[in-house]
Amino acid sequence: xxxxxxxxxxxxxxxxxxxxxxxxxxxxxxxxxxxxxxxxxxxxxxxxxxxxxxxxxxxxxxxxxxxxxxxxxxxxxxxxxxxxxxxxxxxxxxxxxxxxxxxxxxxxxxxxxxxxxxxxxxxxx
Numbered sequence: 001x002x003x004x005x006x007x008x009x010x011x012x013x014x015x016x017x018x019x020x021x022x023x024x025x026x027x028x029x030x031x032x033x034x035x036x037x038x039x040x041x042x043x044x045x046x047x048x049x050x051x052x053x054x055x056x057x058x059x060x061x062x063x064x065x066x067x068x069x070x071x072x073x074x075x076x077x078x079x080x081x082x083x084x085x086x087x088x089x090x091x092x093x094x095x096x097x098x099x100x101x102x103x104x105x106x107x108x109x110x111x112x113x114x115x116x117x118x119x120x121x122x123x124x125x
Contacts, residue, residue, distance in 0.1 A: 003031035007038040008058040014048045017070055021046070024058055036061035067095040068118045069102065077106060077113060078122045090121070 008024045020042055036059040039046075049064040056062070069075055069092045079086040090106035096115040104113045104121060113121035 004028045005031050005038070008042055010052050010054055010056050010058065013054050014052040016048055016050050017066075018048050019044075019046070019066075020048060020058060020063060029057070035059075039063065067097045068115050069096045069121065071095050073119065075104065076120045077104065078116070078120065080122060080124045092121070096121075 006026055006028050009027045009029070011023050011025055014020060014023050021044060024042060038057050038059050042058065043065075045066045046063050047066045048062060050062055052058070052062050071092055071094050073092050074089055075092050077088045077090045079088065088106060090104040090111075090113075093103040093105055093110070096102035098115050098117065100115045101112050102115060102121065104111050111123055113123045116122045
């Protein structure tokens, strides 16, 4: 049996949590067994879930939708208490989507904060 299938292939090494675009091209490859389903579309918010080698097929197991906050990223922290809101910055210690509670490091202390927007977390008293 001879068959060919269109897939997205990387043009260079893509680091973990880096955007997939513009480092992919669509190619026709000879049919083979894929361990994970190749992606048919690449969205702009797609990132690498692990390091992807050059000439690798882009699939469901090596990509993910970018979360609102990435581990290690500097985030804005809103500290709310009754009628006052203070803003600061901190380091996210885990990836998180909007609504998730994630640990953050602020002033060498660990706090749990709720992700409220892209790059923004909230601490409430």
